[in-house]
Amino acid sequence: MKLGNRSVLVALAAVSVVGVSAGLASADSATPSATRSDKNFVEFLGNVNVSEIAAGGNAQKNATTECVQQAGRVLHDNHTQLEKKLEPVAASLGVHLPSGPTKADQAMFAPVSDKAHTPAYDTAWLNMMFKGHKAVLAKIDQEIASAQNSQVKAYAEMARPVIQAHLNMVNGGQCHTPPPAR
Known part of the structure; x- marks a missing residue:
C-alpha cells in the first residue's frame, strides 16, 4: 500500500471515530438519562400491558355479553400494540419487560376467572378493568408531569388516550360499546 493511501485510511478512521463519538454525545444530550422513577414507570407499564393482554384474552373466552367480549378484544389488541411500542424504550x-402477568396479578384476577361464563364474570371483569385503568391513568399523568427522559414522556403521552378510551369503555363498571381495535 502506498504511503498516501495509508494516510487517507488513517484519516478516515479518525474521522469515523470522532463522528461516531459526536453522534453518541448528541443522542445522549437529545434524550436525557432516565431517572429511577422513569425506569420504574416503564417496568410498571410493561406489567400493565402483559396483564391487560391476558385479561383481554380471558374476556374474549369467558364473558357472556358481546360488549364485554368486544372490550376484551380491544384491550388485548391495544395493549399488544402498546407493548410493541414500549419495547424499544425499555x-x-x-x-427488562415481563413476558407475562406476575403471580400477584394472576392471583388478583383469579376470583374473576372463577366466575367464567356467568353474568357475574362480566360484572367482576368490568369493575376490575375500571379500577385498574383509572389507577394506570393517574400514574401516566404523574409520569407526564415528572418524566426526565423524553422517550418515556413521549410514550406516556402516546399511551394516555388509549388508556382513557379503555376507561371510557368500562366506565363505572358498566360496558360501553367499545370502538374497534386499532
Whole structure:
C-alpha cells in the first residue's frame, strides 16, 4: 500500500471515530438519562400491558355479553400494540419487560376467572378493568408531569388516550360499546 493511501485510511478512521463519538454525545444530550422513577414507570407499564393482554384474552373466552367480549378484544389488541411500542424504550434504558402477568396479578384476577361464563364474570371483569385503568391513568399523568427522559414522556403521552378510551369503555363498571381495535 502506498504511503498516501495509508494516510487517507488513517484519516478516515479518525474521522469515523470522532463522528461516531459526536453522534453518541448528541443522542445522549437529545434524550436525557432516565431517572429511577422513569425506569420504574416503564417496568410498571410493561406489567400493565402483559396483564391487560391476558385479561383481554380471558374476556374474549369467558364473558357472556358481546360488549364485554368486544372490550376484551380491544384491550388485548391495544395493549399488544402498546407493548410493541414500549419495547424499544425499555431496551434503550436497559429495562427488562415481563413476558407475562406476575403471580400477584394472576392471583388478583383469579376470583374473576372463577366466575367464567356467568353474568357475574362480566360484572367482576368490568369493575376490575375500571379500577385498574383509572389507577394506570393517574400514574401516566404523574409520569407526564415528572418524566426526565423524553422517550418515556413521549410514550406516556402516546399511551394516555388509549388508556382513557379503555376507561371510557368500562366506565363505572358498566360496558360501553367499545370502538374497534386499532
